[in-house]
Amino acid sequence: MMETVERLDEITKLLGQDGGSALLDFVTEIHPADISLCFSKLEEAQQRAFTLALPPQKIAELLPYLPTSEASEVLAWRPSSEHAAIFDQLNDDDLVDLLQSLKIGQSRAAIHLLPESKKALAQSLLSYPEDTAGGRMTTNFATVYPEMTIREAIENLRENAEITEVLARIFVVGKDTGKLLGKVRLRDLTFNRRSTHIRDVMSDETISVRAGADQEAAVMMMSKYNIFALPVTNQKSQLLGVITYDDALEIQEEESTEDLEKQSAISGTPSDERYLETPVLEHIKRRFGWVLFLALIAIVSGLVIKQYEELITQTIVLAVYMPMIVAAGGNTGGQAATMVIRAMSLGEFSPSSFAKVAWKECRVGILIGGLLGLCIGLQIHFLPVTTEFPEGTNVSNIALTVCLALTAQVATSTLVGALLPILAKSARLDPAVVASPAITTVVDITGLIIYFSLAKWILHL
Amino acid sequence: MMETVERLDEITKLLGQDGGSALLDFVTEIHPADISLCFSKLEEAQQRAFTLALPPQKIAELLPYLPTSEASEVLAWRPSSEHAAIFDQLNDDDLVDLLQSLKIGQSRAAIHLLPESKKALAQSLLSYPEDTAGGRMTTNFATVYPEMTIREAIENLRENAEITEVLARIFVVGKDTGKLLGKVRLRDLTFNRRSTHIRDVMSDETISVRAGADQEAAVMMMSKYNIFALPVTNQKSQLLGVITYDDALEIQEEESTEDLEKQSAISGTPSDERYLETPVLEHIKRRFGWVLFLALIAIVSGLVIKQYEELITQTIVLAVYMPMIVAAGGNTGGQAATMVIRAMSLGEFSPSSFAKVAWKECRVGILIGGLLGLCIGLQIHFLPVTTEFPEGTNVSNIALTVCLALTAQVATSTLVGALLPILAKSARLDPAVVASPAITTVVDITGLIIYFSLAKWILHL
Numbered sequence: 001m002m003e004t005v006e007r008l009d010e011i012t013k014l015l016g017q018d019g020g021s022a023l024l025d026f027v028t029e030i031h032p033a034d035i036s037l038c039f040s041k042l043e044e045a046q047q048r049a050f051t052l053a054l055p056p057q058k059i060a061e062l063l064p065y066l067p068t069s070e071a072s073e074v075l076a077w078r079p080s081s082e083h084a085a086i087f088d089q090l091n092d093d094d095l096v097d098l099l100q101s102l103k104i105g106q107s108r109a110a111i112h113l114l115p116e117s118k119k120a121l122a123q124s125l126l127s128y129p130e131d132t133a134g135g136r137m138t139t140n141f142a143t144v145y146p147e148m149t150i151r152e153a154i155e156n157l158r159e160n161a162e163i164t165e166v167l168a169r170i171f172v173v174g175k176d177t178g179k180l181l182g183k184v185r186l187r188d189l190t191f192n193r194r195s196t197h198i199r200d201v202m203s204d205e206t207i208s209v210r211a212g213a214d215q216e217a218a219v220m221m222m223s224k225y226n227i228f229a230l231p232v233t234n235q236k237s238q239l240l241g242v243i244t245y246d247d248a249l250e251i252q253e254e255e256s257t258e259d260l261e262k263q264s265a266i267s268g269t270p271s272d273e274r275y276l277e278t279p280v281l282e283h284i285k286r287r288f289g290w291v292l293f294l295a296l297i298a299i300v301s302g303l304v305i306k307q308y309e310e311l312i313t314q315t316i317v318l319a320v321y322m323p324m325i326v327a328a329g330g331n332t333g334g335q336a337a338t339m340v341i342r343a344m345s346l347g348e349f350s351p352s353s354f355a356k357v358a359w360k361e362c363r364v365g366i367l368i369g370g371l372l373g374l375c376i377g378l379q380i381h382f383l384p385v386t387t388e389f390p391e392g393t394n395v396s397n398i399a400l401t402v403c404l405a406l407t408a409q410v411a412t413s414t415l416v417g418a419l420l421p422i423l424a425k426s427a428r429l430d431p432a433v434v435a436s437p438a439i440t441t442v443v444d445i446t447g448l449i450i451y452f453s454l455a456k457w458i459l460h461l
Numbered sequence: 462m463m464e465t466v467e468r469l470d471e472i473t474k475l476l477g478q479d480g481g482s483a484l485l486d487f488v489t490e491i492h493p494a495d496i497s498l499c500f501s502k503l504e505e506a507q508q509r510a511f512t513l514a515l516p517p518q519k520i521a522e523l524l525p526y527l528p529t530s531e532a533s534e535v536l537a538w539r540p541s542s543e544h545a546a547i548f549d550q551l552n553d554d555d556l557v558d559l560l561q562s563l564k565i566g567q568s569r570a571a572i573h574l575l576p577e578s579k580k581a582l583a584q585s586l587l588s589y590p591e592d593t594a595g596g597r598m599t600t601n602f603a604t605v606y607p608e609m610t611i612r613e614a615i616e617n618l619r620e621n622a623e624i625t626e627v628l629a630r631i632f633v634v635g636k637d638t639g640k641l642l643g644k645v646r647l648r649d650l651t652f653n654r655r656s657t658h659i660r661d662v663m664s665d666e667t668i669s670v671r672a673g674a675d676q677e678a679a680v681m682m683m684s685k686y687n688i689f690a691l692p693v694t695n696q697k698s699q700l701l702g703v704i705t706y707d708d709a710l711e712i713q714e715e716e717s718t719e720d721l722e723k724q725s726a727i728s729g730t731p732s733d734e735r736y737l738e739t740p741v742l743e744h745i746k747r748r749f750g751w752v753l754f755l756a757l758i759a760i761v762s763g764l765v766i767k768q769y770e771e772l773i774t775q776t777i778v779l780a781v782y783m784p785m786i787v788a789a790g791g792n793t794g795g796q797a798a799t800m801v802i803r804a805m806s807l808g809e810f811s812p813s814s815f816a817k818v819a820w821k822e823c824r825v826g827i828l829i830g831g832l833l834g835l836c837i838g839l840q841i842h843f844l845p846v847t848t849e850f851p852e853g854t855n856v857s858n859i860a861l862t863v864c865l866a867l868t869a870q871v872a873t874s875t876l877v878g879a880l881l882p883i884l885a886k887s888a889r890l891d892p893a894v895v896a897s898p899a900i901t902t903v904v905d906i907t908g909l910i911i912y913f914s915l916a917k918w919i920l921h922l
Contacts, residue, residue, distance in 0.1 A: 008523075031668075031686055033685045033686050035685075052643060070508075101790065136631060150795065154652070155649065157652075158652050173585075175506060176684075186647045186648060186651060187647060189651060190615060190650060190651045191615070191618075191619050192649060208613070215752060223707075223710045224494045224708065225492055225494050225710065226494075226707040228689075228706060228707075245685040245689060245706035245707075245709075245710070246684075246689075246706075248683065248706075248710060249680075249683065249684045249706070249709060249710060249713060252710060252713055252714065252717075253684065253713065253717075253807075256713075256714075256717035256720075256721075257803055258715075259721065260717075260720065260721060260724065260799055260803060261799060261800075261803075263721065263724070263725075263799075264724075264796050264798075264799035264897065265792050265795070265796060266796050266800070274803035274804070274809045275800060275801070275809050275810070276718065276804070276809065276810060276814065276817055276818070276821065278631075280821065280824045280825055280828065283800070283821075283825045284825060284828055284829055284832075287793070287796045287825070287829060288829055288832060288833070290792065291789060291792050291793055291796075291829060291833060291871075292832075292833060292836060294788060294789075294792055295785050295788065295789050295836075295837060295867075297831060298784045298785035298787075298788040298789070299781065299782075299784075299785060300781055301784035301785075301788075301848060302780060302781035302784050302785060302846075303781060303846060305780045305781065305784070306777055306778075306780060306781050306782065306847065309777050309780070312773075312774075312780075313773075313774040316767055316770050317701045317767075319763065319766045319767060319770070319773075320760065320763035320764060320766065320767050321760070321763055322763060322766065323759045323760075323762035323763050323766070323787070323905060324756050324759035324760060324762075324763060325904070326759075326784070326787075327755060327756065327757070327759040327762075327901070327902060328752060328755075328756050329793075330898075330901070331726050331752050331755055331898050332748070332752055333749065334725045334726065334897075334898070335725050335727050335748045335752075337725075338721055338722060338724075338725035338727065339722075340736070341734070342718055342721060342722075342736075343736035343737070346714075348735045348736050348737065349736070349737060353737065356737055357737070360737065360741065360744075363741045364741055364744045364745060364748070367741065367745055368745055368748060368749050368752060369726075371749060371753075372749070372753060375753060375756075376756060379757075385760060385764060386767065406756075410752075434762060435797075436897065437792050437795070440788070440791070441788060444784060444788065448581070
């Protein structure tokens with residue numbers, strides 16, 4: 001972090017100087033990923049000056065590393081006569097990311113500026129939704145045919161050597177069909193006789209993903225099979241593009257951020273905006289909805305308490321343990337939900353394993369609940385925090401009530417926490433949506449009902 | 462998922478047949494990652510029969526994909542005379558993973574069985590903690606010297622072509638010093654004249670990570686700079702090993718599971734055991750600790766309620782809104798914590814940005830709290846759920862109390878939720894430990910105090 005601060009000071013200083021050559025020299029020594037960190041921390045006027053001080057080629061290097069909103073501002077600051085030159089330098093997947101983030105009019109103008117060769121490509125890539133394999137793929141990949149010799153293949157690849165992102169995996173496709181037939185590694189070309197045919201050195205592995213598949217499915221395949229570059233195909237098994245390891249890392253990071261946020265009642269999709277740079281109103285937009293909804297449901301809990309008003313005023317010690325019953329349910333329900341959601345998102349089981357999960361969490365819930373009930377029951381009996389009881393009740397009955405209520409509440413909550421996400425998934429909802437906060441709110445209500453019913457019955461009130 | 466079930470049926474059927482050749486034929490057609498999924502679902506006796514039916518080479522292919530506990534069982538079932546042959550087939554990072562998971566005695570015996578060349582290597586790799594860059598690296602990498610010609614380099618690499626995992630990046634090291642000087646791509650060798658020197662085609666990029674660094678730091682670098690294979694060096698900048706993209710994906714997945722679990726009050730490190738295969742007692746061990754601790758703290762909330770006993774019995778409508786005040790605090794605190802923890806783990810800011818985060822969350826908290834207070838205040842005023850008030854109070858005062866309490870509670874909780882993780886981080890604790898459940902429990906207490914104090918003051922009770 002220290003380094004970013006120092007670089008920022010230097011950039012700020014150089015921005016004040018005439019010309020821009022000192023700034024350019026300084027920036028050339030820094031990796032664009034680090035420049036982008038500095039850029040985000042500049043004031044808007046400085047960002048503008050910085051953008052105007054650099055040649056188009058530097059801007060093209062920087063763009064893929066910037067959050068999309070800043071990238072489109074940078075573009076807007078540069079004269080539109082330069083846009084074509086900038087777009088031409090971008091990899092096609094970075095270009096498509098950028099186009100996707102532009103406002104519709106701006107994006108249409110941008111496509112218009114592309115060279116003909118890229119125009120058709122960008123339009124076809126833009127036709128896939130952003131979060132599908134097709135929306136994330138690059139079309140910079142190398143292909144050869146089985147009938148080629150290694151010499152022909154190398155000649156062929158040499159022409160594209162600089163623009164192809166992925167030369168460690170070269171795909172073999174049918175010359176006429178365009179169908180994916182297998183792959184060769186660059187090493188197979190380098191270390192074999194040049195007269196050998198591709199079909200003799202190729203592997204016929206064709207693990208691939210359909211363009212319409214969810215981006216998460218693509219990453220799961222890459223992670224499961226240790227694949228460096230995953231081919232993306234259409235219904236006819238024709239090779240359309242490739243998802244590379246760096247996209248996989250990015251997708252995985254995005255998906256886990258999304259899971260974490262959903263489990264914390266934050267709605268919407270995380271943008272690539274950095275936390276400190278995201279406006280307050282944007283934060284509120286993503287956080288307020290669930291908070292209001294859950295608050296309204298919490299009124300039900302309150303009405304349950306009101307229902308048992310008399311019981312509570314008679315035996316105030318019951319109120320002392322009320323927050324604990326409620327909290328234990330929320331905590332154990334949340335734990336179970338996290339475990340199950342995670343296992344499902346790693347593809348460990350599908351909703352058909354409902355019964356197995358229920359049986360496992362049933363045992364876990366009863367044991368944790370029983371153990372917790374026992375601990376707290378003993379605490380009440382031997383280390384009571386209050387000794388004021390109404391006539392006719394004694395400490396053992398209170399201890400028994402809390403103990404049984406905790407057991408029942410934890411067992412119920414664990415089961416609800418484990419099964420709600422599975423139900424959500426079989427209803428084709430994202431399981432993470434019904435995670436912790438939603439479960440907590442539901443089991444608050446059941447917990448209070450369990451607790452007060454047991455109290456009425458055991459304490460004869 | 463359907464496929465796993467079908468494969469499982471077929472394997473179960475083939476296990477019953479004589480010999481094992483039909484089974485071997487079947488298994489040879491399946492990717493080891495898929496075999497491992499089937500294997501985990503077999504009964505123990507079937508797993509044993511399966512293990513004994515395959516040749517050592519197949520076992521070696523399967524081992525890296527199995528959860529470590531199953532892998533060590535498989536090893537135990539095979540005669541120890543075969544272990545050397547199996548170990549010899551494993552990549553060194555997979556071998557070290559396996560050795561790390563064995564019980565100490567078993568692991569010592571295993572190292573004893575290694576060929577001399579691997580013994581020293583395994584011992585040195587085992588000396589790095591499992592979650593550091595050194596503990597995750599592989600030593601199967603290719604190096605060349607700047608003085609070599611491309612022809613010499615290719616000759617040199619050809620000998621190692623099959624055992625080096627990473628030929629897409631070949632590292633250039635000093636001939637005498639072993640220091641990392643840069644890298645060349647296989648394409649630079651393939652597409653240049655064979656008499657060219659390595660120093661003329663190499664790039665002098667030496668982005669690398671120290672062996673003792675956290676594995677998460679390594680992945681962050683790989684993701685930030687789009688690095689496919691990250692060199693791991695010692696203090697003297699000598700090249701020790703490489704972390705490859707597939708390890709990066711695995712580490713990132715592990716770390717995000719760990720974050721999710723910590724934020725759900727699940728302690729310990731997630732094992733690579735699959736959810737359904739993890740014993741119930743193992744689940745309880747990881748979940749019970751926090752549940753008990755948080756339950757004990759919840760007694761404090763209960764005592765606060767008891768403190769305001771009289772107030773509640775006088776104005777039972779206050780009890781109706783009590784769960785909402787409490788829940789809103791937990792939810793908004795959890796949201797803020799998730800946002801801040803995520804931003805910190807992406808390296809967006811360090812604890813030194815304390816003031817900036819506090820200022821941002823202060824505004825977010827007051828706005829969300831105020832908005833929520835307004836909504837609920839209006840609800841109470843115009844759509845009251847109860848009309849029983851004690852003498853002297855009226856619905857506007859109740860609405861005002863709840864509105865102000867919600868604002869104050871949400872603002873406090875948001876601030877606590879955002880700042881506790883930062884404090885934890887500056888105290889060198891993992892910020893995720895103080896996430897949602899811990900924050901919820903703390904703000905439950907503050908929320909009740911805020912609510913009842915305001916009620917006393919506004920309602921003059």
